[in-house]
Amino acid sequence: MVSTKSLLLAAFTTITAYAAPTKGPCKSLTPTLPTTGGDELVAPSPTARLKKIVIGHGIQNYTCSAPDATPSATGALAVLYDVTTLYPGLSKSALSSEAFNALPHALLWDRPVPLNRPSNSSYSADTSAPFPAHNDLKGLANYPSLKYAGHHFFDTVGTPTFDLDVSGMKAVVMKTGNVAAPKDADKGVLNTGAVAWLTLADTGKGMSKGVNLVYRVLTAGGNPEACDSAAVSAKETEGVQVQSVPYTTFYWFYEQ
Ligand SMILES: *[C@@H]1O[C@H](CO)[C@@H](O)[C@H](O)[C@H]1NC(C)=O
Ligand SMILES: *[C@@H]1O[C@H](CO)[C@@H](O)[C@H](O)[C@H]1NC(C)=O
Numbered sequence: 363m364v365s366t367k368s369l370l371l372a373a374f375t376t377i378t379a380y381a382a383p384t385k386g387p388c389k390s391l392t393p394t395l396p397t398t399g400g401d402e403l404v405a406p407s408p409t410a411r412l413k414k415i416v417i418g419h420g421i422q423n424y425t426c427s428a429p430d431a432t433p434s435a436t437g438a439l440a441v442l443y444d445v446t447t448l449y450p451g452l453s454k455s456a457l458s459s460e461a462f463n464a465l466p467h468a469l470l471w472d473r474p475v476p477l478n479r480p481s482n483s484s485y486s487a488d489t490s491a492p493f494p495a496h497n498d499l500k501g502l503a504n505y506p507s508l509k510y511a512g513h514h515f516f517d518t519v520g521t522p523t524f525d526l527d528v529s530g531m532k533a534v535v536m537k538t539g540n541v542a543a544p545k546d547a548d549k550g551v552l553n554t555g556a557v558a559w560l561t562l563a564d565t566g567k568g569m570s571k572g573v574n575l576v577y578r579v580l581t582a583g584g585n586p587e588a589c590d591s592a593a594v595s596a597k598e599t600e601g602v603q604v605q606s607v608p609y610t611t612f613y614w615f616y617e618q
Pocket of ligand 1: 486
């Protein structure tokens, strides 16, 4: 009979050492991707290896082509913090499920968006240098410090990219699945609703490193305001209305 402690250690090692797929009894302690309770994303295959869980805090960008148009998503920017060892049961510093799952909500409301921004604008980011220095996130009430892990952005040709520069991993991906966030998800600081949960798979162009499958789950905020709202029209640039909406979420990174 293997002790619970050694099983926990084994599960932890799988993540931190990027080991081979878990076998036998350890499998039940591998973190399980959250579910919405409604329509669900296709789960990763049993052989996919979970490499990292991060929390992202940033903005979702949209444009409006006309005052009555449907906002069109144009990209996102976020700073990513490592929360892998905080996953319930994975380490001595692990959180309870309740505390872990409440992280996106806590971060969204406790902190300003961690991006450089023009001084006259509350949510947009400085276009030439949006990311501040690589700081850990400290002092979030009731949580330990979260280690800086990397950046999420859209590359020059608009491809969603996750640069996990601390661990040397990178995911360059495309959306392959989406489901609505649960009805009780955090609607965000503009009360516009939580962005959809997503599956993002490698583009197949050989640009990813160490991870090639990403899930966006437990989203908070990020949905656009209606195109005709005053907040949107106030940010008109060259005839196109743009908006940047704060969001937080977990991103789960796999290699398959
Ligand atoms: C901020 O101010 C600059 C310079 O006055 C202006 O060009 C820009 O449009 C403003 N941005 C917003 C979002 O109001
Ligand atoms: C999002 O909008 C901000 C301005 O708020 C801009 O600096 C940034 O480059 C945009 N990013 C993407 C990926 O659209």
